[in-house]
Amino acid sequence: MIRFWNRRFRTGILTENPEFDKEMQTIRKEMKDLVKKRFAGSLAIRMVDSGSCNACEAECNALSNPYYDLERLGIYFVASPRHADVMLLSGVMTFNMTPHVLDAYKQMPEPKWVISLGACPVMEAPFEQTFAIKGPATAHLPIAYHIPGCPPEPIEIIRGLLAFLKGI
């Protein structure tokens, strides 16, 4: 254990790593202010996967690693749609999943927004229309903002969330 703490103190805070440029700092500051103003300090996101390849989920999980640490900006992922302000939708809308996605959306309290994540929900991924895919998410849900990428990198997701916050 002593070796662990030794390493812990030697490593310091990774999020200050020089490879993260100034822009990240500004984003952080701006975002903190916006989250504070519009959502009383915290923005709750419910991530819903309606048929992705799991890369978008892996990138959202990466948002909580020490390099990005999204939660310190007051943005966090919640376990229930009833606790959420925003639904983050990834993956193509599959025939089997669509009723459940709509259910989850219904369960969210007003005011609520949907952000689509990655190329799949807007049908820009290589996946083609088949009988098992129910077209772009815009046909089923009011999409407030789209974060492009296949998958979007964690830094792009943070930037996207910031742009969304600026827009509402």
Place this chain on the structure above:
Amino acid sequence: MRLIARYAKECEAHFEIITVWDTKIEKESVPKHDPRIKTLTKQHPAAIWFERKMHDDYGIIIEDAFDNRPLVHQEYFPSAIHPMQKAFQAKSITPSDYKPYKYETIGGDGVFEVAVGPIHAGIIEPGHFQFSQAGEDILHQEVRHFYKYRAIEKMLEGKTLQAAKPIIERISGNESIAYQIAWRDIVLQATRSELPEQSRKYHALLLELERMIHHLTDLGFIPNDAGFGAALAFASKLSEEARRQLQRLTGHRFGFGAIDFESHTMQTEVWLHYLETLEEELALFEAWIIDIPSLWDRFDTTGILKAKKAKKYDTVGIIARASGLTLDRRDEPFYQTHGFVLQTESSGDVAARYKMRLKEARNTLTMLRNFTVETSEAITLHTLQDGEYFSFVESAIGELFMSVEIKDGVIERFFVRDPSFVNWQALHLMMPDNIIADFPLINKSCDLSYAGNDL
């Protein structure tokens, strides 16, 4: 004999049922007007999903099956449609009336059911688990998937191998390189081409790096599900760094588009330096995590899969090896000369699967060093020849099987069996004698793919 896959294919006048065993491939023809086959489930319980899928896809009747419920087609799916038949070409279907799905449950006084999913509490893929509970104790669990069913097999029909690649590499994001290597082997077979040693090493390096990322992520998430968050912070740092290396090498954090027949150069100095730091960090992580008794209290004897059961259910990959089976597609001369050593554990519990990941991460590190090459060579492929081709790859989860039939230069039938497809069917065996609160831990210790399973 180990069952690898069982699937159907439509020919002119009949359906062909192909059963892939570890030692041979069996083919059986059934007439289209009355397609009936006998089930294999008595000897190989894991055949049931293959057979139920066959019924959904082609309408083939499994005569003596104990389970006739639809697998892929869920509550709103029109029952008369068998979409893998060549005659079915519709691009959309109208939802039918709601047909309830009858879950496997256990009855009795005070026994109740817990339904979990398809949307889970966390950043995870969708799937459903139905538990029969006696208080906190799990009596039985049924895994129900295919919420992410995108009809990839149908989508790829009529495409060339090149056009199919962007879709194949996105079937399961965490196993993208493995899928691409399975695709590569099929292209090489179909064009009668040989891959030079250097390129083979480069591709194997990328596959091992993908495995490393997968294992590092799990080394963090498994303790996290036992309430030990510090491990997640440590391991997610390591996996992020490994992912950045993959991005540096391939230009993509998941390696989409990484496997091709072009020439690539590596900056070996930066790479070898990275491996050195990783080795040091991994050793520190291991020495630290192995010495936390309260964590191993949760891991030991939780979610046991006995070797006998693991064999009976034809499991593959980490799960099979943690139960003592010596199954690994890398157990061949090419990998062995580059440092591969087959790793196994015997206890089959969460602890065994965790230790497997630690051991394999260490072994993968050795191979990452040995696979380092300055440049890989570009090759020109010969002309494509029609035929039926099979390939096997050991992905981070387990053995991946892909089969492609090419007719007139395009894909006639595409079939892939993700390791998760068989392993999911063994998950319920780990549940009895455990409490429901340990389910997330057991599930995470297996870390199976939903996307690769559902297709």
